[in-house]
Amino acid sequence: xxSLFDWFANRQKKEPEIQAQPERDIADGLWTKCDKCSALTYxxxxxxxxxxxxxxxxxxxxxxxxxxxxxLDPDSWQPMNEQLLPLDPLGFRDRKPYSDRxxxxxxxxxxxxxxxxxxxKIEGNPVALGVMDFRFMGGSMGSVVGEKLTRxxxxxxxxxxxxxxVCASGGxxxxxxxxxxxxxxxxxxxxxxHREANLLYIPLLTHPTAGGVTASFAMLGDIILAEPxxxxxxxxxxxxxxxxxxxLPDDFQTAEYLLGRGFIDAIVPRTQLRKTLGxxxxxxxxxxxxxxxxxxxHLPDLKTLSSIEG
Amino acid sequence: xxxxxxxxxxxxxxxLAELDSQILQIRELAEExxxxxxDQIYQLEARAxxxxxxxxxxxxxxxxxxVARHPRRPSTLDYIQAISDEWMELHGDRRGFDDxxxxxxxxRFNGQPVVMLGxxxxxxxxxxxxxxxxxxxxxxxxxxxxxxxxxxxxxxPILTFIDTPAAWAGxxxxxFGQGEAIAYNLREMFKxxxxxxxxxxxxGGSGGALGxxxxxxxxxxxxxxxxxxxxxxxxxxxxxxxxxSAQAADALKITAEDLQRLGIIDEILPEPIGAAHADPLQxxxxxxxxxxxxxxxxxSMGSQQRKDLRYQKFRSIGVFAxxxxxA
Numbered sequence: 001x002x003s004l005f006d007w008f009a010n011r012q013k014k015e016p017e018i019q020a021q022p023e024r025d026i027a028d029g030l031w032t033k034c035d036k037c038s039a040l041t042y043x044x045x046x047x048x049x050x051x052x053x054x055x056x057x058x059x060x061x062x063x064x065x066x067x068x069x070x071x072l073d074p075d076s077w078q079p080m081n082e083q084l085l086p087l088d089p090l091g092f093r094d095r096k097p098y099s100d101r102x103x104x105x106x107x108x109x110x111x112x113x114x115x116x117x118x119x120x121k122i123e124g125n126p127v128a129l130g131v132m133d134f135r136f137m138g139g140s141m142g143s144v145v146g147e148k149l150t151r152x153x154x155x156x157x158x159x160x161x162x163x164x165x166v167c168a169s170g171g172x173x174x175x176x177x178x179x180x181x182x183x184x185x186x187x188x189x190x191x192x193x194h195r196e197a198n199l200l201y202i203p204l205l206t207h208p209t210a211g212g213v214t215a216s217f218a219m220l221g222d223i224i225l226a227e228p229x230x231x232x233x234x235x236x237x238x239x240x241x242x243x244x245x246x247x248l249p250d251d252f253q254t255a256e257y258l259l260g261r262g263f264i265d266a267i268v269p270r271t272q273l274r275k276t277l278g279x280x281x282x283x284x285x286x287x288x289x290x291x292x293x294x295x296x297x298h299l300p301d302l303k304t305l306s307s308i309e310g
Numbered sequence: 311x312x313x314x315x316x317x318x319x320x321x322x323x324x325x326l327a328e329l330d331s332q333i334l335q336i337r338e339l340a341e342e343x344x345x346x347x348x349d350q351i352y353q354l355e356a357r358a359x360x361x362x363x364x365x366x367x368x369x370x371x372x373x374x375x376x377v378a379r380h381p382r383r384p385s386t387l388d389y390i391q392a393i394s395d396e397w398m399e400l401h402g403d404r405r406g407f408d409d410x411x412x413x414x415x416x417x418r419f420n421g422q423p424v425v426m427l428g429x430x431x432x433x434x435x436x437x438x439x440x441x442x443x444x445x446x447x448x449x450x451x452x453x454x455x456x457x458x459x460x461x462x463x464x465x466x467p468i469l470t471f472i473d474t475p476a477a478w479a480g481x482x483x484x485x486f487g488q489g490e491a492i493a494y495n496l497r498e499m500f501k502x503x504x505x506x507x508x509x510x511x512x513x514g515g516s517g518g519a520l521g522x523x524x525x526x527x528x529x530x531x532x533x534x535x536x537x538x539x540x541x542x543x544x545x546x547x548x549x550x551x552x553x554x555s556a557q558a559a560d561a562l563k564i565t566a567e568d569l570q571r572l573g574i575i576d577e578i579l580p581e582p583i584g585a586a587h588a589d590p591l592q593x594x595x596x597x598x599x600x601x602x603x604x605x606x607x608x609x610s611m612g613s614q615q616r617k618d619l620r621y622q623k624f625r626s627i628g629v630f631a632x633x634x635x636x637a
Contacts, residue, residue: 212516
C-alpha cells in the first residue's frame with residue numbers, strides 16, 4: 001500500500017514523540033500537555049474528557065485499552081482470541097529482523113498484535129468490537145489482525161449482533177508480504193456474509209486510517225463514523241504529493257474533507273461517541289415481534305393460494 | 311533482422327542476444343560463400359536454447375520484476391483479443407468516468423459468453439500516458455465491478471487479468487474514493503454466483519491488483535509478480551535506501567513459486583522459454599488452455615458450493631501461532 005510507505009516515513013519523525021509520552025505517563029503524570037495547543041491540563045480532567053483537550057478540542061491519541069474503557073459498559077468486555085500470536089512466515093529482515101521488531105513491540109505495549117477483539121455492550125446493546133492499536137507497528141495489518149477481525153465478524157454473524165471496528169492503521173504490514181494484502185479480501189468476505197444476514201457494521205475511523213485498511217473494512221460500513229480531524233487516506237499525503245508534484249491543501253484527506261465528499265456519514269466528537277453508538281445500535285435493533293408478525297400475516301394467504309392451485 | 315527490430319533487452323538477456331547475432335552472422339556467411347555450416351549453426355542454436363532455459367529458470371526476484379514489466383510483454387488486451395472467439399469492449403462506470411487503465415467487455419470464449427476485464431498498460435509511451443501506465447482510478451474499479459455485476463446477471467463467467475504497478479495515487483483518485491472503490495470490489499466479488507478466474511499476467515501491484523483479484527482461482531503466469539508493495543518503495547522505507555530494492559524484492563516474496571508456497575495463489579502457468587514476450591503466441595495458447603480447463607472445473611460445481619469454496623480459500627490465508635488457552 002502506498003500509504004503504508006508514507007506512514008513508515010512519518011513514523012521516523014513520530015516515534016520519539018510517542019516514546020516520550022506513552023500511555024502510562026499520561027495516566028501517572030499529574031499534568032498533560034496538548035500536542036496541538038500546548039495547554040497544560042490536569043490529567044485527571046483530561047481523562048475525564050476522554051483525552052480531548054479542554055482548551056482547543058484536539059483529540060489526542062487514545063490506545064486500545066483506554067478506548068475500550070471509553071466506549072463499553074463497565075465490566076462488559078469479553079476479549080476473544082488473545083491466544084493468536086504473529087509469526088514470521090517470510091523470514092523477513094530489513095534493518096532488523098521482523099521477529100525482533102514484534103518481540104520488542106510486544107514488550108513495550110503489552111499487546112499481542114495490533115488489534116484487540118471481543119464482545120461487549122454499549123448502553124446495554126451487545127456488540128462485537130475490534131479496536132486497532134496504532135502503537136503496535138503503526139496498527140499495521142498482518143495475519144493476526146486479519147484472523148482476529150475475521151473471527152470477530154464471523155462470531156457476530158453467528159450471534160446476529162452488530163460489528164464495530166475502531167480503525168487506526170497505516171495499512172497492510174509489509175513484513176508479512178502478500179499474506180497481509182490478502183487479509184483485506186478475507187475480512188471483506190466475512191463482512192459480506194455479515195451484511196447478507198442484514199446485520200449492522202459500523203467502522204469508526206480514527207487518526208490515522210490509511211492504505212489497505214481504508215481500501216477494505218474501513219470503507220465498508222453501513223454507517224461510517226470518524227473522529228474530528230482524523231487523517232483518512234488510501235495513498236498518504238506524501239505519496240500523493242510526490243505523484244502529482246504539488247502541495248496538497250491542508251484539509252485534504254481529513255475526516256471533514258471525506259464528509260464533504262460523501263464518503264463518511266458523520267464526524268463524532270469523542271465525548272459524544274458512546275452516546276451516538278448507543279443511539280445507532282438502538283435504532284437498528286429490529287424488535288423481534290415485527291418480523292414474526294409479518295410472517296404470520298403472509299402464511300394464511302400462501303396456504304389459501306396453494307390449496308386453490310392444488 | 312535483429313538490427314531493425316526494436317528489441318528491448320534486459321541485462322540478463324544480453325548474452326542470449328549476442329549468441330543470436332552470432333548465429334545470424336554465420337548464416338549470412340554460409341549464404342554468401344555457399345558453404346554448409348549447418349552443424350555449427352545447429353550446435354550454436356542448441357547452446358542458445360540451453361542458455362535461455364538456464365537463464366530464465368534462475369531469475370532473481372528483481373529480474374522477474376523486470377520481465378513482468380517488460381514493455382513487450384503481452385498485455386490484457388493482447389490476451390483478450392487472442393483468446394476470445396469474439397469480443398466487444400464496453401465502457402464506463404455509469405458514475406461519470408471511463409478509466410482507460412481498465413478495459414473490459416463481453417466476449418465469447420471457447421464457445422461460451424463471458425466477461426473479460428483487466429488493467430491495461432500502454433503498448434508505447436503515448437498509449438501508456440493515455441492509460442496511466444495501467445494504474446486504475448476509482449472509476450476503473452467501478453467500471454470493473456459494473457461489468458462483473460453484468461456478468462453475474464447474465465450467468466457469464468468472469469475472467470480478470472491483473473497487470474498494474476499499483477492503484478493510482480493522484481489527487482482525484484483520493485477525491486473520488488480510491489479506498490472505497492477497491493473495498494467495495496473486495497466485498498462484492500465474494501457475492502457473485504458465476505465462476506471467477508483471476509490471472510496475474512504481469513505485475514500484481516498491491517491493493518490495485520487485488521481490487522479485481524478475488525476469484526475462485528487465482529493463477530499467475532510463471533514470470534509475473536504479485537506484491538504487497540512495490541519493492542522500490544519498500545526499500546526506501548524499511549531500509550531507508552531506495553538502492554536496496556533488490557533486497558526488498560527478495561524479502562517481500564513476490565514470485566509465483568513463493569506465493570504458491572504461501573497458499574496465496576492456486577496455480578502457476580509455465581511461460582515459453584525466454585518468457586511470454588519471446589513467444590506471445592505460445593503464451594496465449596498456454597493461458598487459453600488453462601482457462602478452458604479451469605472454467606470446466608468450476609462450472610461443474612453449484613454456485614453455492616463455488617461461493618463457499620471461494621470464501622474458504624481466502625478465509626484460510628494467513629500464518630500465525632495459536633497458543634493453547636489452557637497454558
